[in-house]
Amino acid sequence: MGAFDIVTQYGRMLGNVDAWLQAAITHAQAKGFDPEVLVQSRLAPDQYALVQQVQSACDAAKFAAAYLSGQKAPSHPDTETTIADLRARLQTCRTYLASFKAGDFAGAEERRVAPPWMGGNSVRGETYVHRISVPNFYFHVTTAYAILRHNGVPLGKQDYVGVRSWEEFGE
Amino acid sequence: MGAFDIVTQYGRMLGNVDAWLQAAITHAQAKGFDPEVLVQSRLAPDQYALVQQVQSACDAAKFAAAYLSGQKAPSHPDTETTIADLRARLQTCRTYLASFKAGDFAGAEERRVAPPWMGGNSVRGETYVHRISVPNFYFHVTTAYAILRHNGVPLGKQDYVGVRSWEEFGE
Numbered sequence: 001m002g003a004f005d006i007v008t009q010y011g012r013m014l015g016n017v018d019a020w021l022q023a024a025i026t027h028a029q030a031k032g033f034d035p036e037v038l039v040q041s042r043l044a045p046d047q048y049a050l051v052q053q054v055q056s057a058c059d060a061a062k063f064a065a066a067y068l069s070g071q072k073a074p075s076h077p078d079t080e081t082t083i084a085d086l087r088a089r090l091q092t093c094r095t096y097l098a099s100f101k102a103g104d105f106a107g108a109e110e111r112r113v114a115p116p117w118m119g120g121n122s123v124r125g126e127t128y129v130h131r132i133s134v135p136n137f138y139f140h141v142t143t144a145y146a147i148l149r150h151n152g153v154p155l156g157k158q159d160y161v162g163v164r165s166w167e168e169f170g171e
Numbered sequence: 172m173g174a175f176d177i178v179t180q181y182g183r184m185l186g187n188v189d190a191w192l193q194a195a196i197t198h199a200q201a202k203g204f205d206p207e208v209l210v211q212s213r214l215a216p217d218q219y220a221l222v223q224q225v226q227s228a229c230d231a232a233k234f235a236a237a238y239l240s241g242q243k244a245p246s247h248p249d250t251e252t253t254i255a256d257l258r259a260r261l262q263t264c265r266t267y268l269a270s271f272k273a274g275d276f277a278g279a280e281e282r283r284v285a286p287p288w289m290g291g292n293s294v295r296g297e298t299y300v301h302r303i304s305v306p307n308f309y310f311h312v313t314t315a316y317a318i319l320r321h322n323g324v325p326l327g328k329q330d331y332v333g334v335r336s337w338e339e340f341g342e
Contacts, residue, residue, distance in 0.1 A: 002280075002297060009301045043214070043321045109173075118337045126173060127340055130180045135332055138309030145310075146317045150214045161306055166289045169298055 003068040003105035006129060010061035011097040013141050016162035017054060018090045020145060021083050024153045031152070035083055041147050048140075050147045052078075054086045057140035058093040063115070064133040065097055068108040068125050174239040174276035177300060181232035182268040184312050187333035188225060189261045191316060192254050195324045202323070206254055212318050219311075221318045223249075225257045228311035229264040234286070235304040236268055239279040239296050 028035035042049040048056065055078045066073035074096060080086050108129075114122035115132075123132070142160075149155055158164055199206035213220040219227065226249045237244035245267060251257050279300075285293035286303075294303070313331075320326055329335055 002301065005297060005301045009306075012302075013306065043317050044323070047320055121337050123337070123340050123342045126176060127342060130173065130176050131183075131332070131334070131340060134305060135180075135184065135309065138306065139313050139316075139328075139331060142310050142313035143317055146214050146314055149218055150321075152215070157310075160310060161302070163302070166292050166294070169294050169302060171294045171298060 003064075003108035003125070003129065004100065004102040006134070007061070007065045007068070007097055007100055007105075010064065010137060011094050012162060013137070014058065014061060014090050014094050014097075016159065017057065017141060017144060018087055019162070020148055020153065020155055020159060021087055021090075023155060023159070024148050024151075025083060027153045038148065038151055038153075039081065039083060039086070041151055043143070043147060043150060048143070050144055051080055051086065053140045053144040053147065055080065055089065057137060057144065058089055060133060060137040060140060061097060062093055064129070064137070065100055067113045067115070067128065068111060069100060069104040070111060071104075174235075174279035174296070174300065175271065175273040177305070178232070178236045178239070178268055178271055178276075181235065181308055182265050183333060184308075185229065185232060185261050185265050185268075187331065188228065188312060188315060189258055190333070191319055191324065191326055191330060192258055192261075194326060194330065195319050195322075196254060198324045209319065209322055209324075210252065210254060210257070212322055214314070214318055214321060219314070221315055222251055222257065224311045224315040224318065226251065226260065228308060228315065229260055231304060231308040231311060232268055233264055235300070235308070236271055238284045238286070238299065239282060240271060240275040241282060242275075 024038055025035045039051045040049045058076065062073050062076065076089065076092060080089050109124065109126040111125040112122040113125050113128040114120065145155065145160055163169065195209050196206045210222045211220045229247065233244050233247065247260065247263060251260050280295065280297040282296040283293040284296050284299040316326065316331055
């Protein structure tokens with residue numbers, strides 16, 4: 001399943017989220033509103049606000065790297081209250097993800113993964129990736145994007161994928 | 172990378188989308204509004220409406236299955252105008268995805284994938300999956316979910332992942 005490729009891709013996407021937050025600041029300044037308003041913006045009253053979407057995306061990526069490599073995940077407390085805080089959280093997570101090498105994930109497909117919420121039960125690494133980690137990671141990343149788009153931040157699909165043309169894939 | 176697992180997961184998620192549309196109909200009936208209003212609902216005026224999000228999610232899944240197996244994708248024209256149309260489109264796509272077997276994706280990681288928009292260029296199957304297909308598929312699925320949530324349809328994370336407890340993973 002390419003656990004290393006997936007963790008690398010998570011890092012890229014979190015870099016894209018950072019660029020969206022910069023775009024949000026630029027947009028707010030141009031429109032003359034406080035960009036920090038966006039930190040608590042949400043699409044529905046009973047859904048996470050931007051701050052929690054970014055925190056959750058970071059955690060989904062962090063736990064995937066830790067679980068699939070058999071390491072203990074570092075603690076990244078959810079203390080962020082500003083866009084600057086969120087950008088620092090993204091950087092902390094990206095630095096952690098970048099510390100992994102392909103060999104760290106040897107046997108990840110068959111490794112048993114036991115998140116605390118499974119109450120002592122576990123699933124195969126492959127199942128964890130496809131059915132839990134990837135859907136959840138992209139859920140939070142896309143919802144963060146949607147909150148910004150809904151609030152007028154000028155973003156497009158190229159900002160989402162973080163690629164301007166096929167040539168950037170380097171192939 | 173488990174191309175078969177990814178295509179299978181796409182099919183599951185499209186089944187979840189179908190359940191969200193059923194929930195949307197039930198919600199609209201309870202609230203006394205026309206559920207078809209949701210088909211053209213969107214989060215920003217220059218973003219796709221629900222109809223296009225569902226069509227795009229179907230196409231992302233269809234093309235992944237076709238490209239990674241070296242087959243020609245069937246044509247599924249974007250003619251949907253109602254929720255019933257969208258549910259039929261989802262079913263058509265799911266039936267297509269379900270026609271594949273694991274062996275159809277032998278060598279998918281190294282297979283050259285050349286979507287028309289690459290203008291004759293191509294990328295490795297592995298790159299296509301991680302950097303193009305998965306981010307795009309989940310973008311459209313999550314945005315469809317967000318449009319429904321924003322309009323009050325009572326959905327939660329369990330509806331998103333389509334799993335009520337870890338036991339449903341069958342491990």
